[in-house]
Amino acid sequence: MREAFHEQLDAMFGDLASICENVETAVRLATEALLSGDATIAEGVISADAEIDQARERVEDSAFLLLSLQQPVASDLRTVVAALRMVSELERMGDLSVHVAKIARLRVPNLAVPGAVSPIIERMAHVAEEMVRRVSRIIADRDVEAARALVHMDEEMDKLRRTTFAEMLSADWSHGVEAAVDVALLGRYYERIADHAVSVANRVVFVVTGENPRTLEG
Secondary structure, eight states: OHHHHHHHHHHHHHHHHHHHHHHHHHHHHHHHHHHHTOHHHHHHHHHHHHHHHHHHHHHHHHHHHHHHHSOOOHHHHHHHHHHHHHHHHHHHHHHHHHHHHHHHHHHTTSOSSOTTTHHHHHHHHHHHHHHHHHHHHHHHHTOHHHHHHHHHHHHHHHHHHHHHHHHHHSTTOOSHHHHHHHHHHHHHHHHHHHHHHHHHHHHHHHHHHOOOHHHHHO
16 A cells, blocks of 8 residues: 555656656747747747646646545655645746746737847746756656755856846846836746746755755745
């Protein structure tokens, strides 16, 4: 009975890693739509988000079924509860990718990002995508050291976010209010993707070690 239970827990983490891979694809394609002004790619990201939502529901159903049919001990209960929190964060990362795609679609046939800040936004997008990619492996391998190392990439993301504000507030900004709003929102979306990635990674640490993720995130 316990062996079957742990197999189900492992399967749940496999599902989480798979969802994370879908989120990585969403981030990549949303960025492609943003930088190229391709409405078709943007629409694809928006439509594909339903798959992430459905996958979240499946993980939640599996978790609640385990809780109702089994009597998990403390460490197993910790794993199930963490999985519920993680899948919620992964879904939110997918939603943020949709927000990026919607800005891209809104500005077609023009680009939402002015050329002056395009390299910064492109770097933010790259960091976000790489963080999501690493989180997928962290979940699959339950890699505590890789999870703890992710905070360094988040620090770069925070610096990039501050750089976008510096650009928008400089006297040389000549792209108008609409572009400034777009850049501010995009910076926020990529930053939040990174924040959620760190949070998911910290919950893996929680599952493996029992350390409080809030303490780690603070």
